[in-house]
Amino acid sequence: MTPDEIAELRSKSYNATVASIAFPNEDLMIVRVRPDGGVQPHRPGQYSTLGLGQWEPRVPGCQEEVQKPGDEKKLIRRAYSISCSMLDEAGTVPDRSGQDWLEFYIVLVRHAEKAPPALTPRLFVLREGSRLFMGEKIAGHYTLDPVKPTDNVLFLSTGTGEAPHNYMLWQLLRSGHQGKILSACCVRYQRDLGYLAIHQELTRRFPNYTYLSLTTREATSAGQKVYIQDLITSGQLEGRLGDTLDPARTHVYLCGNPKMIGVPEISKITGDAVFPQPPGVIEILTQRGFQRDQASLKLKGNIHVEEYW
Numbered sequence: 001m002t003p004d005e006i007a008e009l010r011s012k013s014y015n016a017t018v019a020s021i022a023f024p025n026e027d028l029m030i031v032r033v034r035p036d037g038g039v040q041p042h043r044p045g046q047y048s049t050l051g052l053g054q055w056e057p058r059v060p061g062c063q064e065e066v067q068k069p070g071d072e073k074k075l076i077r078r079a080y081s082i083s084c085s086m087l088d089e090a091g092t093v094p095d096r097s098g099q100d101w102l103e104f105y106i107v108l109v110r111h112a113e114k115a116p117p118a119l120t121p122r123l124f125v126l127r128e129g130s131r132l133f134m135g136e137k138i139a140g141h142y143t144l145d146p147v148k149p150t151d152n153v154l155f156l157s158t159g160t161g162e163a164p165h166n167y168m169l170w171q172l173l174r175s176g177h178q179g180k181i182l183s184a185c186c187v188r189y190q191r192d193l194g195y196l197a198i199h200q201e202l203t204r205r206f207p208n209y210t211y212l213s214l215t216t217r218e219a220t221s222a223g224q225k226v227y228i229q230d231l232i233t234s235g236q237l238e239g240r241l242g243d244t245l246d247p248a249r250t251h252v253y254l255c256g257n258p259k260m261i262g263v264p265e266i267s268k269i270t271g272d273a274v275f276p277q278p279p280g281v282i283e284i285l286t287q288r289g290f291q292r293d294q295a296s297l298k299l300k301g302n303i304h305v306e307e308y309w
């Protein structure tokens with residue numbers, strides 16, 4: 001494609017600008033995107049879409065892509081949960097309601113099993129001022145709507161799965177939530193904890209907030225991997241929360257690696273829920289009296305799930 005054709009495609013397809021971008025490590029970004037038409041009304045926990053054209057360059061070191069003829073003019077779109085830096089530069093939990101940008105927390109997928117990753121290798125070329133596509137619709141049922149002011153709230157994630165939790169955490173802290181709040185995030189390496197310093201500062205400021213991080217591939221964790229599931233089964237989670245996991249007054253939010261979450265399949269023969277093995281958090285909590293919330297089936301529950309893949 002000629003530079004003029006690319007310029008025309010960009011101008012036709014893009015409706016947003018990168019307001020700022022930071023890279024906690026070379027495979028992780030915190031990007032703020034300003035849509036031309038203003039930020040649509042939304043609730044913490046929801047997601048939007050970001051997109052870039054097939055014609056855009058990809059960062060080196062990613063699985064090669066074979067473009068089919070005709071693909072080069074297509075726009076690649078993916079869903080992204082809206083994240084939030086819970087503290088501002090002044091060290092306060094800010095009023096983010098009037099902001100003209102949204103924050104996203106994205107990991108670079110270098111290799112994928114089914115097909116080469118299309119969007120993230122292109123997103124990691126973005127810099128401040130770059131143009132991109134942002135979907136106008138902000139959607140999702142993964143919100144704090146069912147939480148009462150005195151309920152305990154647990155945010156359990158792997159990797160960038162903490163994105164929607166950070167925005168919901170901001171909402172709880174801003175509203176003076178009275179129940180206990182605990183965030184736990186499991187990552188490969190310490191450097192993958194893009195919001196670590198903010199979480200640590202929040203635990204100093206808010207007595208009802210607890211933060212736990214787990215790393216699985218540091219030399220110190222070799223041979224003794226602890227996953228989110230292990231935190232629950234060992235009792236460590238309740239210990240750090242300082243309370244029991246009582247289904248009557250606890251909401252659990254799960255986001256990230258599907259194996260950590262463990263969504264059951266419904267058997268076509270018996271209609272029973274068949275959990276993947278080894279157990280994910282849903283199975284462990286179901287055995288302790290929790291129930292999955294399923295908006296699509298109008299089933300209310302206290303385990304809330306966002307499925308990234």
Ligand SMILES: Cc1cc2nc3c(=O)[nH]c(=O)nc-3n(C[C@H](O)[C@H](O)[C@H](O)COP(=O)(O)OP(=O)(O)OC[C@H]3O[C@@H](n4cnc5c(N)ncnc54)[C@H](O)[C@@H]3O)c2cc1C
Pocket residue numbers: 047078079080081082104105106107109111112113115116117118119120121159160161163164306307308309
């Ligand atoms: C509702 C929703 C919200 C999402 N929010 C986020 C978010 O806030 N941040 C984010 O980084 N991603 C998020 N994702 C995933 C995102 O949509 C893309 O799939 C991802 O960025 C990879 O895009 P890709 O085109 O490069 O590769 P794809 O072809 O989309 O994915 C290839 C493979 O990469 C792996 N993968 C995808 N996403 C992740 C991830 N986040 N962490 C680890 N491995 C992953 C999976 O194995 C997947 O099959 C979300 C997905 C959904 C459905």
Ligand SMILES: NC(=O)c1ccc[n+]([C@@H]2O[C@H](COP(=O)([O-])OP(=O)(O)OC[C@H]3O[C@@H](n4cnc5c(N)ncnc54)[C@H](OP(=O)(O)O)[C@@H]3O)[C@@H](O)[C@H]2O)c1
Pocket residue numbers: 027107108109110111158159160186187188189192215216217225227228229256257259260
């Ligand atoms: N993070 C990096 O340093 C890095 C570097 C280069 C590329 N990438 C790319 O980034 C993508 C995402 O990586 P990511 O690290 O953010 O996400 P991820 O692969 O989903 O891993 C996040 C965390 O989930 C853990 N996990 C894996 N299986 C689990 C299970 N059954 N139950 C509970 N927890 C489980 C992982 O532990 P394990 O250690 O056991 O996997 C890790 O601590 C990958 O596709 C990769 O290509 C990441």
